[in-house]
Amino acid sequence: MSESRNDSRAGPGRFALARAFGRAALFSLPGRLLLFIIVYVMLAQMVIFLPLASAFRSSWMVERIQAAHIAALSADVARTGALGEMEVRDLLSGADAVAVARVIDGRNELVLYGGPIAGTLVNVDSSELNWLDDIVQTAATFLAPEGRYLRIVDSPMSRPDVILDVIVPEAPLKRELLNYSAGLFWLSAFIAVVTGALIYVTLFYMFVRPMRRLSAEMARFQRDPENPAKAIRPSGRRDEIGQAEVALSAMQDDIRQAFKQRERLAALGAAIAKINHDLRNVLSSAQLVSDSLASSEDARVRRQGERLVRAIGRGIRLCEETLKFGRSEEAPPVPQAVDIHAAVEEAAADAFLSEGQADWTNALPVGLTVTADPDHVHRIFLNLFRNALQAMGEEGCCLTVSLAEGEAEGGSVTILVADTGAGIPEKVRDKLFQPFSGTSRKDGTGLGLATARELARANGGDLELVSTGLDGTVFGVRLGG
Template structure:
């Protein structure tokens, strides 16, 4: 029983430790945690960059101080007899200077004046000329102190602070400099950590209140709006800031209002569409009955009645087609395109053949190279040009043009190819061109529903292209179809 209780306590402690680790990891990987870590890291990086010049200056000061002490010791040696200095006093001067050998430089010759008993033996010696070192050499030599082998000595040659007294040479153990530099580095390290924590914390708090919290509110507002876009309570609260965050808040609030307006319009249009579909269904039934009667009138023996019956048949047919187009447009949603390489010339020939078979023959001129390929959906591409060719034929049939001609030509623009469909008809009037690509817009055909070109543009855009009316005046209209080229 006791073993089971201990196991339960151990499992509970392990679960608590795992939860604590997850919480710490979540805090570290969160935006505030990353911000705090980056702030401290950048401050520490700045401290590291400052440390090496500071350590180099500390080394230089340390060596200059030893040079000055050695100069005093050399003066004491030179005036020992006059001042009555004994050997013990001179030894104390050497000890205070941490020197093993002290000398003076005369005419380029280093003349030792004083040395401790035993000297330095066969230990390695590194010569240091402080006056000839630049900043980078001082930094490099400072790093070399930390990596120096045990027992190495430094031969310092420099002019003391006393002025024009010549050069002084002093041999000191490098271990003292290394120990003092390590102690100095430790002080700088703890001071740097303290400064980094304080500075990083202050930067973190400033950025947290100035940027992170407002951005978090924006993110929460966007998430709430995504979950319930119709709820007015999900509108972002404006802070009246004049910076980029204030602009983002204003833009988000404007977008939310536009989306809600679009949703309300969509609901109204959906309700209206349902009503139109019901009316359309009943109207189609009425027109079907009228079509039966008009067919019988068109076959009447009386020529006047037959003529009126024929006109009535055409009118009823247009009404039925309009009802069918409206219902189809309201139900249809174009499938996503399946893009693949398509031979453009062959596709246009195929669409032109279908259009001519259904509407009437024309002088067809395909000026596109046989090797030209585009990235498109074959079915979408066929529907686009079939509609354009049918419109061109219908426009030319009602014109007085002596030649019914449809022509396709090609140009290149960056990663797209531009296919121009030209006809020899009367062109497109300005009043029609304004709403040419809008659903149920004005058309040049009395029986047209105004949906063909809107569907053409929709099909082109889902494939990464577009359709424009390039030229609207006589001797004909020019429609430009933009399509992605292969290998663009």
């Protein structure tokens, strides 16, 4: 009893193991590759099966014609004596026929006859048969009912001037054709398995295993990207896989360098934050002194104090902007409908308050709305307006905001911000949107345009330089509708 229970428990366990192995083989890349190869080879064999079966059927009928011809010659030799019923039956049996007739020198004659034929008769005349008819009749042979006969009309190979008309039962042909098909199937299966195995082994060692190595190297690098020991070592192959290994190695080197650069920048940022903190304290103390100098009764001292106040103010703003830029990434935008006309007016008012006044024209349609984060929109235009006012200098002039030609409400809109400054020098244009680089002023940080473009792109838009020259500069801000 205990042994039977153990067997019953081991049975499902073995089946479960077999199922697990089958699933692993089926869903793994090598397993599916092998399966597809076998299936495709079998499909190719199926395509040529009917032509092969048709050739086998034609060969079988040629053999029957040859056997019937020999039986007819034997009958001719025996005509000097009497051919009894037994002799006729033996000759017909040797040819697997029930009747043999021939046409020779224009004369029709019945050579051998075994008695009445009870069954359906199918005519097969080789002179009228094409390859398509041959394939169709071969397919019909597999479905042929019992008791059907074939009437084969053909010439023997040794006597092309003689036409034989032979009637044979179709059952032997069907039986031999089925046996041939079974043998062909197992031969095809063997060829498919052997071919599939050979192709599988070739593809496995040439492609699958290298791809597995690439995947494993990627996963290993992902777990510890900063460790050089985790990097892939290219195998030196010159094909596409070798190129992928080289590209992966280069990418891993770039990522490691980026991590090192990030660490250095983080350390540098922490140091700058400490320096800025101390520097702001120093500048705050100096600002108190400069305020006192600016309120002096001596005009000369007062002018120097005012200049000192402006210089200290620029230093404080530089510290603040540097700290802001060095913080973590901007918060994701919260898109909503923004009245762009009113938003631009508010940003201009803040810019005028900090940088001085200028002639101001807001040519945007009243009520025009865009879908964007309101705080981001305010900061984009505040940075642009402050840059424009600083570029125009203390004498100032005209600052204009308008809608680009062809823009309409309901889609993305491009808003043009134009000033009448001296333009942007050519040497600055290539680095215009790079932090700490895109400025031509000695006291500028280059953070305004970089921040404005980052915010515009975060909202699905962009910021670009439209034109610049001695008559002024135009920026285009594209925002979603």
